[in-house]
Every structure is written in structure tokens, then in C-alpha cells.
Amino acid sequence: MTTNDNPFAGHNGPIDTQDGLYSEDELRLSNRNSGILLETLALDVTPTGLHYLLNHFDVPLLDAGNHKLSFSGAFDTAAELSLDEIKAMPQVTLPVTLECAGNGRAGVSPRLHAMPWIYEAVGTSEWTGTPLRPLIEQMGLRSDAVEIAFTGADYGFDKGVGHSFGRSLTLAQIAELDVMLVYAMNGQPLLPQHGAPLRLIVPGWYGMASVKWLERIEALTQPYDGFQQLRTYRYRETAEDPGRPVTAIRVKSLMVPPGVPDWGSRKRYLEPGPVTLTGRAWSGAGVPISRVEVELDGAWQEARLEAAVGDYAWTKWTCDWTASPGEHVLRCRATDADGQVQPLEAPWDAAGFGNNAAQKVVVFVGQSAAAL
Amino acid sequence: MTTNDNPFAGHNGPIDTQDGLYSEDELRLSNRNSGILLETLALDVTPTGLHYLLNHFDVPLLDAGNHKLSFSGAFDTAAELSLDEIKAMPQVTLPVTLECAGNGRAGVSPRLHAMPWIYEAVGTSEWTGTPLRPLIEQMGLRSDAVEIAFTGADYGFDKGVGHSFGRSLTLAQIAELDVMLVYAMNGQPLLPQHGAPLRLIVPGWYGMASVKWLERIEALTQPYDGFQQLRTYRYRETAEDPGRPVTAIRVKSLMVPPGVPDWGSRKRYLEPGPVTLTGRAWSGAGVPISRVEVELDGAWQEARLEAAVGDYAWTKWTCDWTASPGEHVLRCRATDADGQVQPLEAPWDAAGFGNNAAQKVVVFVGQSAAAL
Incomplete structure (x- = not known):
């Protein structure tokens, strides 16, 4: 399947939304994507299973035993790491509050026809993994690299474009943020819906940056042009506006x-x-x-x-x-x-x-x- | 607070629903009550956190260390059991498929103004606990008892009536069904949203019978008259029809x-x-x-x-x-x-x-x- 396939081209035109009334498509998204129960804000750590979920495509059911993370592009050599090799690296556990960039969308008028969060797309978990920055350096990052792209195993269509979910960070962002490669949540192996067996956690940024089901890390010598970075997750005045990227979580x-x-x-x-x-x-x-x-x-x-x-x-x-x-x-x-x-x-x-x-x-x- | 409090009396009149359009109240329910992701039907056991949730009221955050289950009514003596005492009883683990009685409501026309499930209110977990029937006998059930009532710690209003969530089973039903008193799910202690620290599992029946956050078991000498058994969870031709109780899951x-x-x-x-x-x-x-x-x-x-x-x-x-x-x-x-x-x-x-x-x-x- 290539990104030229366009089976849904006729199905994603602009859809008018009405304040306070939600379509079947929005209900379908709401029944798939679950949020925190506000009463559990009393707890420091969100109970497992109540941390919000926003998954663009289907959850891939990956085999942790055979999972490989590939490093390609502007690294000295292409390489693959197994989960066991990543678990043998320096380990850190960090409580991180994640929020979906679309949280509160139901309160914006007129709202985009997408997941209609009210308040609940937030959660705090204790994430365990290894810091990304030293790992990237260890893999022999070349001096002509400008960005690192992260690609998950989840594939689907948006606006008629087929793609695996992917995002990038600049080297400066990776240096500033304590980005982690994560394999456990609240002391247990990652659950399938939270990115098992391996995901990114980008502390302080909205959740779209924390790529799940991570399969591929690619060092780029040109700016990244993935769908989930250029076509969505941008602040825009109008749908036509090229916009500014959505990054850090707002207060x-x-x-x-x-x-x-x-x-x-x-x-x-x-x-x-x-x-x-x-x-x-x-x-x-x-x-x-x-x-x-x-x-x-x-x-x-x-x-x-x-x-x-x-x-x-x-x-x-x-x-x-x-x-x-x-x-x-x-x-x-x-x-x-x-x-x-x-x-x-x-x-x-x-x-x-x-x-x-x-x-x-x-x-x-x-x-x-x-x-x- | 008594069941005579009626703060929402004016807020729960009949609400007209439209096919394919959902109200703010329905969205709020949909964002609270989460279902399975259909792609995980490939797995024998639903991943923890993806088993459907239908919670009528707020999740009570109970202290497992101090939790007591009381036995009252037509038992020889009133008694209380701690979680440790229940865990010391014969232990059984059973995979059970549970489904919400309201699953598929969005496909019924006209639909009731309540949680608008499409297909996703189902899940299979491995539940660990102790069989209920021998425990009830051990507690000295009197011969004049006709039903057993089960009451949870979750309290709220429905149709203006304040009540703790509760249900009952007849002695014949308890004898027929392998009802369990459960404290673990998929090998881990129950999560708060699934009834921690103690709940009922009534295998083969829709989920409303599997009372969560169980605090009280009462042996009744008269039929039970709780809200969740007489006022709802009944098959009715019209809203006025007294109806027949919802019990076993349909094929x-x-x-x-x-x-x-x-x-x-x-x-x-x-x-x-x-x-x-x-x-x-x-x-x-x-x-x-x-x-x-x-x-x-x-x-x-x-x-x-x-x-x-x-x-x-x-x-x-x-x-x-x-x-x-x-x-x-x-x-x-x-x-x-x-x-x-x-x-x-x-x-x-x-x-x-x-x-x-x-x-x-x-x-x-x-x-x-x-x-x-």
C-alpha cells in the first residue's frame, strides 16, 4: 500500500458541526478514545486503564519477543535493537503528565469534526525506559543530521492519505527535553493500547509527540515532511492557514x-x-x-x-x-x-x-x- | 442523604433523541464509559484497561487495607469480613465474557437518552476470587431468606432518586450460576474503575449484575426493591411497561x-x-x-x-x-x-x-x- 492510495478521498470533505450535537462519526471516535474519570484526579498517578487514549488507527498487536527498533538514515551504520537490548541500557522512571492536543475540542465553536474531548484527555503515569539522547549519540549520529523521525507500526488513512503514524524532533528539542524510549508504565510492561512493546515519551509536550508502537528511528538531513506533523497538529486560524506546530502543553x-x-x-x-x-x-x-x-x-x-x-x-x-x-x-x-x-x-x-x-x-x- | 432527596427531579424528563445525532449529555457518558477496541477481539483475554466500563456514578476510591464486607439481614449472625479473610478462602480463577446490557443502544431507533454504545461494550477477563455460594452458606443463611442483595459503595442519582448501586439474586440463581466474589483481574489486584477492592462476577449475565465496590451482602425475606433492578435493566415495550428483568447475555x-x-x-x-x-x-x-x-x-x-x-x-x-x-x-x-x-x-x-x-x-x- 502506498501513500498514493486514496480510498477515502470522497469521504473527508469539510463537515459542518453543530454546537452541542455530535455525529455518528464523532460518537464512534468517542467510543474508541477514552479519557480519565475526573474523580481520579485525586490520585497522584492515574490508574492503569484510565490514562487517556487517543489512537489514530488500529492498535497493532506486536510481538515483544521479536520486536526490533531500526536506526536508519544519517547514522554511521544502520542498526536494529531488540527490546532486551534496550532494557539492558540505563533505566529511568519518570512520572509524566500527558494531555491530548485536542482535549477540550468540544468546547470550541465551531469545532472540527474529530474526537470531541470535553475535559478528560489527560493522565499521569510513571514511565520506565531509557533516555533517548545518549542512545542516539551512541548509534553514531552524523553531523549532517538535522532532525530525527520516529515511526510507529500503526497505519491508516487521514484525508485520503495512507501513512504510518510518525513525528519528528529536531536535535535541539531532543537536547532540551528529557525524551525517553519507554517499555513500562506504572511498573508493568506497556499495554497494547499504550504502545507495546516500545514507545516514545516526550515530557511536557502534547501527546502526539510520544509516538507509540515505535519501529523506526531515522536521522534526517532535511526537515521531516510527515502527515502528522505538517497536515495536522498545527495551530491554525483557518483550515487553509499553514499554521504553527503544536508543541508544549499549555497551562x-x-x-x-x-x-x-x-x-x-x-x-x-x-x-x-x-x-x-x-x-x-x-x-x-x-x-x-x-x-x-x-x-x-x-x-x-x-x-x-x-x-x-x-x-x-x-x-x-x-x-x-x-x-x-x-x-x-x-x-x-x-x-x-x-x-x-x-x-x-x-x-x-x-x-x-x-x-x-x-x-x-x-x-x-x-x-x-x-x-x- | 436519603432517597427522598430529589435534586434532579426537573432534569430527567423524557428527552427526544434523533437517529445519528447525539446530545452533549450522551457525549459526556460516552467520554466516561469506554469500550473494547474491536481489533483486540483477536486476543483471548481483553488487555487490561480495554475491558468495557459502564459506571453509573463516580468511581469510589476505597482503601483495600480497611475494606470490610458486611453480612446482614437473614443470616444467623451479622458479620464483617476483611479482604485478607476473603483472600484466605478457596480461590478460583475463571475467564468470563461480560457485556453491558445497553451494548448496541445507538442502533435502536428511537433510542433512550443514555450511554450510546455502538458495538464495544464487551470484554473477557480472567477473574480471581472465591465462590459465593459456599460463603453464603457458611455465614449461616436462615431458611426464611428468599433473595440476597448486593450493594456497592457508589452513590448517585437517577431519575431523581438517590441510591447506592445495588442488585439482588434469588437463592436459585446463586445455586445455578457460578457467582464469584472477586479481588483480582488478569492476575493483578482489581483496578479502581473495575470495582477495587472487591466485586461480584455473575458469569453469563449482562454486566449490571456484577456489582462493583461491594460493601454489603444482605439476606432478604422479601423480594428486593432496589432502583437498579425495578426501575431500570428491564425489557420494556414502552417506558410505562413494568417489563421483564434483563438477565442472561443474548447470543x-x-x-x-x-x-x-x-x-x-x-x-x-x-x-x-x-x-x-x-x-x-x-x-x-x-x-x-x-x-x-x-x-x-x-x-x-x-x-x-x-x-x-x-x-x-x-x-x-x-x-x-x-x-x-x-x-x-x-x-x-x-x-x-x-x-x-x-x-x-x-x-x-x-x-x-x-x-x-x-x-x-x-x-x-x-x-x-x-x-x-
Whole structure:
């Protein structure tokens, strides 16, 4: 199959979306791509199986025993490494908060016809593997290399173009970011849906950079031109705009919705009285969180911050509130050490990338809510 | 909080649904409740984290070290067991295929406004625990007991009624079904989202019977009247119909969609030539699968069956096909040893329960599909 095959050429024209109504295709994506359950934001590490999943194509079921990672292009010699050889290299475990670049897309109007995340495409896991930079050097990277391309085993079509999922990083980015070649998650071998047996983790960047089912590392002497880097994962004003690449995660926070839910609407019910609100905040590329505020009854209150779970992992926050009877809309917003603050409204992007607007949670407090 | 609280009374009236368009509430449910990825039907055991999840309320984060299971009602004496005490009892591991009673709801017209599953609410895990029946007898069940009620730690509202999730089984059902008290899944302690630290597994029945986060076992001398047994999980012609309880899983089959997907539409692309189709079939209450047929180019072909993964777990099937250029609609349907056959159209149910209609997969084969 080549990238000239175009079986879906007629099936991916612009599709009009309506605010608050979702198509069968969007439902199909939503039933495939799963997110965190917000109540588990109470935990430092997201339970295995609740870390968000955004897989473009089918999950390849690879054989760890026979898996090989190839090195080609501008290396002194082409080479292949087995999983056992990679596991024998220096090992590091790092808690990393990953977020999907499309998280919040359902809140952007008009939204692109793609996976309609609300708030849930985030998670923190403890990733175990070997640092990428020394490995790349060890493989004899030539001085004319400018970028490194990473290709997964997952293949499919997007906008009529057949391709394996792939991304690249410049040498400068690899030097700056603590990129890892990963084979375990939360102390267990990678699960098939999370990239088994081998994947990249690019701490601090949105998830698209952390290529799963990694098969091929190629040193390029020319800039990379892969579909997932030039055709998508770009901030664009309009669909025609060439755009700027999506990279580091924008500052964001989420709260554990207080009280108990209504099954169908997920609205919250809470008894009157004191309650401690809690949640998580994070920003990209290792920038610490400096402040979280919670809007309670129209006033922004300062939240208390705990120590971050790691240099690239989220920070727990708590904030006390005395819940009075009636309906309340709670919001939270974080500020990072670079002074970036979450906006209150969704930033515009044609594809709904990077929506870090403050979360809203509707809460009904006490008996009087029965009349609402 | 009592069951008289009714904060959502005004928020759960009948909502009209439209075929092929989904509301914000349905999207919220779809983003919380995740299903299997159909490509992993190739595996005997569903990878941890891909087994479907349908959680009515928030996941309670319970402390396994302090968790107690209480026995009350018509037992000789009230008692509490710790997790360690339960783990010291006879241990059994059983592969079980579970399916959500609402699986396929999106294919029922008009559909209830609830979790809009397409095909993915199914999974097979290896569950480890202790058989329930001898434990119940050991606890001194009184002769006037008629049912056993099981209550979880998850609490919330449905149709304005606040309640902990609960279900019951009659003594006859407990005697017939190999019900287990379970603390491990696929060789690991239960994950929070799957009922940690303790849950019920009712093999052969739809998933609602397998109560998670189990806290309380009560022997009743009168029939159970819990919300999740009388108000929902009933087959009804109309919403007013008192209905019949949803119990054993209906005969069903699914195929691994062949070829590779288009990202947005999930339609499939395949090269012309021979291909072996594969999938799984299952039926409820331990009834074996006797036949699977696959519709290829308008004719139903017999599939080959492998041995079932277990008495209560699915059966792998395979079927050879020579794919010719063009668009094809593939379907599969199973028959069980009781002679039950999957229907081709969704059986009517007011709440969309028990939809076991044959799966349809649209496939584009070869270059000529480019013109479609």
C-alpha cells in the first residue's frame, strides 16, 4: 500500500458541526478514545486503564519477543535493537503528565469534526525506559543530521492519505527535553493500547509527540515532511492557514467534581456545609505551576498547592468552600511560573487544539435544589 | 442523604433523541464509559484497561487495607469480613465474557437518552476470587431468606432518586450460576474503575449484575426493591411497561474489522486478495456457541470455530474471504446450542437493552475504491 492510495478521498470533505450535537462519526471516535474519570484526579498517578487514549488507527498487536527498533538514515551504520537490548541500557522512571492536543475540542465553536474531548484527555503515569539522547549519540549520529523521525507500526488513512503514524524532533528539542524510549508504565510492561512493546515519551509536550508502537528511528538531513506533523497538529486560524506546530502543553487545571453525580446529566449534588475542593494543575515543558484560583460564588479564591508529583507531572491543589443551598458554577484556573494564565473562554483554533479554558462544574447544593 | 432527596427531579424528563445525532449529555457518558477496541477481539483475554466500563456514578476510591464486607439481614449472625479473610478462602480463577446490557443502544431507533454504545461494550477477563455460594452458606443463611442483595459503595442519582448501586439474586440463581466474589483481574489486584477492592462476577449475565465496590451482602425475606433492578435493566415495550428483568447475555458475535481504518470515519480499506476474517462469539449463562456465519458478497458462509476460552467466555471464529475490488458490507451472526440466532435487525426495547443484531462492517477494497 502506498501513500498514493486514496480510498477515502470522497469521504473527508469539510463537515459542518453543530454546537452541542455530535455525529455518528464523532460518537464512534468517542467510543474508541477514552479519557480519565475526573474523580481520579485525586490520585497522584492515574490508574492503569484510565490514562487517556487517543489512537489514530488500529492498535497493532506486536510481538515483544521479536520486536526490533531500526536506526536508519544519517547514522554511521544502520542498526536494529531488540527490546532486551534496550532494557539492558540505563533505566529511568519518570512520572509524566500527558494531555491530548485536542482535549477540550468540544468546547470550541465551531469545532472540527474529530474526537470531541470535553475535559478528560489527560493522565499521569510513571514511565520506565531509557533516555533517548545518549542512545542516539551512541548509534553514531552524523553531523549532517538535522532532525530525527520516529515511526510507529500503526497505519491508516487521514484525508485520503495512507501513512504510518510518525513525528519528528529536531536535535535541539531532543537536547532540551528529557525524551525517553519507554517499555513500562506504572511498573508493568506497556499495554497494547499504550504502545507495546516500545514507545516514545516526550515530557511536557502534547501527546502526539510520544509516538507509540515505535519501529523506526531515522536521522534526517532535511526537515521531516510527515502527515502528522505538517497536515495536522498545527495551530491554525483557518483550515487553509499553514499554521504553527503544536508543541508544549499549555497551562491548565481541572477539579474533581464535588459531591455525587446524576447518572444521565453528570450534574452534581452536594449537601450544604464545608467542603474541600481538590484537583490538579500542570503546564508544559517542565514549567512549574505557581498559582491556582477557584471561582466560588463569583470571587476567585487562592488554592493551596502541594509539591508537584514530578518535574513533568501535575501539581495537586486544594481549596476550602462553604457550600450554601442553591445552584453554583465552580471554575478553576492555573498560572505557571512563566506567567501564563488559563483563559476563561476557549482560545480559537480551527482544529480545536490547545483549548486550556477554565473548567466549569455545575453543582446543586441542598434540598432547595429539588425545585430547580 | 436519603432517597427522598430529589435534586434532579426537573432534569430527567423524557428527552427526544434523533437517529445519528447525539446530545452533549450522551457525549459526556460516552467520554466516561469506554469500550473494547474491536481489533483486540483477536486476543483471548481483553488487555487490561480495554475491558468495557459502564459506571453509573463516580468511581469510589476505597482503601483495600480497611475494606470490610458486611453480612446482614437473614443470616444467623451479622458479620464483617476483611479482604485478607476473603483472600484466605478457596480461590478460583475463571475467564468470563461480560457485556453491558445497553451494548448496541445507538442502533435502536428511537433510542433512550443514555450511554450510546455502538458495538464495544464487551470484554473477557480472567477473574480471581472465591465462590459465593459456599460463603453464603457458611455465614449461616436462615431458611426464611428468599433473595440476597448486593450493594456497592457508589452513590448517585437517577431519575431523581438517590441510591447506592445495588442488585439482588434469588437463592436459585446463586445455586445455578457460578457467582464469584472477586479481588483480582488478569492476575493483578482489581483496578479502581473495575470495582477495587472487591466485586461480584455473575458469569453469563449482562454486566449490571456484577456489582462493583461491594460493601454489603444482605439476606432478604422479601423480594428486593432496589432502583437498579425495578426501575431500570428491564425489557420494556414502552417506558410505562413494568417489563421483564434483563438477565442472561443474548447470543452475539463481533468481527475484527479487516484492513486498515480511516481516522475520522473508521471505514476500512483492504487490498484485494485472500483474507482470513476473525472474531468472537458468545452467549449467556454458559450456553456454548454452535455456529457462526459470515455474510460475504450476499451469501452466508460457515465460519470455523475454535474451542471456547472458557465455559463462560467467548469462542474465536475464522472465515476465509477473497476480497474483490469495490465496496462490501460484511456481517456476522452466531447461533448458540439452545438454537438462539442473532437477528439481522435490532430487537425493539424501550431502553435499548439486549441489542444483539448482527454487526455490519463497511470495507473498501483496492484501488477502484478511490473513486467512491
